[in-house]
Amino acid sequence: MGGLGSRLSGGRASASATDCECDCQRRKRARPPDDCDCSESEAPRRKKLKSTSKYIYQTLFLAGENSDITICALGQEWHLHKIYLCQSGYFSSMFSGSWKESNMNYIELEIPDQNIDTEALQVAFGSLYRDDVLIQPSRVVTILAAACMLQLDSLIQQCGETMKETISSKTVCGFYAAAGTYGLDSVKQKCLEWLLNNLMTHQSVELLKELSIGLMEKLVCSSDLFVMQVEMDVYTALKKWMFLQLVPSWNGTLKQLLTDADAWFSKRRKEACNYSSFLDTEQGQKFAVVFSHIRLQYVINDLTSAKIIERDMIISSGWLAAMYKQQWFAMLRTEQDNDLGPKEINREEFEMHSMRCGRKLAKDGDYCWRWTGFSFGFDLLVTYTNRFIIFKRNTLSQPCNGAVSLLPRRNIAFRLRLASFDSNGKVICSRSAGYQVLSLEKDQEQIVLNLDSRLLMFPLYICCNFLYTSPETKAESEEQPPNSEN
Structure with missing residues (x-):
C-alpha cells in the first residue's frame, strides 16, 4: 500500500503541476492568480554547456589526460595522443611506416628550423585538438614554420590568410621572406603588390x-x-x-x-x-x-x-x-622623320620602356598639371575635374617651356591607374584605364577615365605610364647599361 500510495501521490503531484501550467497558459493575457508561481518571467534558465571542442582541448591537450605518447622538443614535453597526431602528415608517416618511432611512446624531435620555438609548437600541437586558432601577426611566421615542419595544411592556410590581411610597412619584408621560404606564393605576390603600391x-x-x-x-x-x-x-x-x-x-x-x-x-x-x-x-x-x-x-x-x-x-x-x-x-x-609616336602597344616593350610618373591628389577639387622633362614636342596636360581624368595635347592654347610639335596628329601610348589606401597601405579602391593608344590633334582633349564618385576616396594616387615615341631600333639600343632592360 505504501508503494501504491507513493505512486498515486506522485501521480497527483504531477497532475497538479500540469493543471497549474495549463491554467497559466489559458490565462496568459490575464493577471495570474496569487497562488500560481508559474510566471513566464521566471522560466527555467538553461545552463550553457562547455563545447566538445573546448572540453577536448582543455582535458586532452592542456591536461594531457589518457595520453599515449609524449613528444619532447626544445626542452619541453607535450603529453599527446596518437589518434590526434595522425592529423599531421609528419606524424602520420612516422606512425604508419616501418620507422622505429611507430611503436615508441616517447619521441624526441629535432627542430632544424630556427624560426620554430616552443610557443609555436604549442600552437601547432594545440591546433590538432581544437576547431579554430587565434594567430597574432607578430607570431605568424614562427607558427607557419612549425606548421610546415609538421605538415599541418589547414594551419598553414590560416597562417597565409593572416599574413595577407596584416601586411604593413612593419611586416611586409618579413612576410615576403617567410613566404619564399615556406612556399606561400600567393602571400609572396601580395607582399610584392603592397610594396609596388607603397x-x-x-x-x-x-x-x-x-x-x-x-x-x-x-x-x-x-x-x-x-x-x-x-x-x-x-x-x-x-x-x-x-x-x-x-x-x-x-x-x-x-x-x-x-x-x-x-x-x-x-x-x-x-x-x-x-x-x-x-x-x-x-x-x-x-x-x-x-x-x-x-x-x-x-x-x-x-x-x-x-x-x-x-x-x-x-x-x-x-x-x-x-x-x-x-x-x-x-x-x-x-x-x-616626323615620328608620330606609337601606333600600337607591344606589351613587353611598353613594360620595359614606358615613362613612369604619378601624382597625389590630397582632396577633391580641380587640378591641372604636366610632368616635367623633355617630351619630344608632346606637351601633355592632365586635368582632374568633376570625377573625370582628361588628357590634352597642348600646342597653342597654353604656354609651354619647351618646343611643341605642330604635326596635325600625334600618338601617345599610356596606361592610367588610380588607387586609395588605408593607414596600413592596403588598397581600398582602385581603377585602371588599361593599355591604350591615343591619337590627338592639336589642342585636342580627351576624357580617358570617368570615375564613380562612390568609389572615390582621398587622398587619391594617380600613376601613369607613357610612351611618346615609337620603339627604338636595334641599332639605337645596342649600348645599354649592364643588366639593364631599358
Whole structure:
C-alpha cells in the first residue's frame, strides 16, 4: 500500500503541476492568480554547456589526460595522443611506416628550423585538438614554420590568410621572406603588390632599411611601381636606400635622410683619389644591379635632374653616355622623320620602356598639371575635374617651356591607374584605364577615365605610364647599361 500510495501521490503531484501550467497558459493575457508561481518571467534558465571542442582541448591537450605518447622538443614535453597526431602528415608517416618511432611512446624531435620555438609548437600541437586558432601577426611566421615542419595544411592556410590581411610597412619584408621560404606564393605576390603600391607613395626609413637588394631590384624594374612624381624620384629613393644599407646605424627622420645621404656620398667622392662612380667601387658594386633598372632616359631629359646625376657620380658614366645617345636619336627621329609616336602597344616593350610618373591628389577639387622633362614636342596636360581624368595635347592654347610639335596628329601610348589606401597601405579602391593608344590633334582633349564618385576616396594616387615615341631600333639600343632592360 505504501508503494501504491507513493505512486498515486506522485501521480497527483504531477497532475497538479500540469493543471497549474495549463491554467497559466489559458490565462496568459490575464493577471495570474496569487497562488500560481508559474510566471513566464521566471522560466527555467538553461545552463550553457562547455563545447566538445573546448572540453577536448582543455582535458586532452592542456591536461594531457589518457595520453599515449609524449613528444619532447626544445626542452619541453607535450603529453599527446596518437589518434590526434595522425592529423599531421609528419606524424602520420612516422606512425604508419616501418620507422622505429611507430611503436615508441616517447619521441624526441629535432627542430632544424630556427624560426620554430616552443610557443609555436604549442600552437601547432594545440591546433590538432581544437576547431579554430587565434594567430597574432607578430607570431605568424614562427607558427607557419612549425606548421610546415609538421605538415599541418589547414594551419598553414590560416597562417597565409593572416599574413595577407596584416601586411604593413612593419611586416611586409618579413612576410615576403617567410613566404619564399615556406612556399606561400600567393602571400609572396601580395607582399610584392603592397610594396609596388607603397614604396614611393608611403616612404619610411624603417622600410628602406629592411628592403634587400634582390627585393629592391624586383620593385625598381617593374612597370607596376607607383612612382611619385617622376623617374628622378626613383633614383632619389634608391640613393637614400643605398645609404641606409651602407650605414644601417643611421637614426633620423625621413626629412633628414636625403641631406645626410648626399653629405655621405659627397665625402666619399672627396676622399677618393681616382673616383669614377660609386657603383664602380668595391662598396657600390653590389648595388649596381638595382640602379641598372632606373629608366635613365626619363631622368636625363630634365636639366635639373641631369645635373644632380652628374654631380652625384653614383651611376657609371658609360651608362649615361648610352642613354644620351639613345635620347639623341629619339629626338632626331621626332624632329626629322616626323615620328608620330606609337601606333600600337607591344606589351613587353611598353613594360620595359614606358615613362613612369604619378601624382597625389590630397582632396577633391580641380587640378591641372604636366610632368616635367623633355617630351619630344608632346606637351601633355592632365586635368582632374568633376570625377573625370582628361588628357590634352597642348600646342597653342597654353604656354609651354619647351618646343611643341605642330604635326596635325600625334600618338601617345599610356596606361592610367588610380588607387586609395588605408593607414596600413592596403588598397581600398582602385581603377585602371588599361593599355591604350591615343591619337590627338592639336589642342585636342580627351576624357580617358570617368570615375564613380562612390568609389572615390582621398587622398587619391594617380600613376601613369607613357610612351611618346615609337620603339627604338636595334641599332639605337645596342649600348645599354649592364643588366639593364631599358
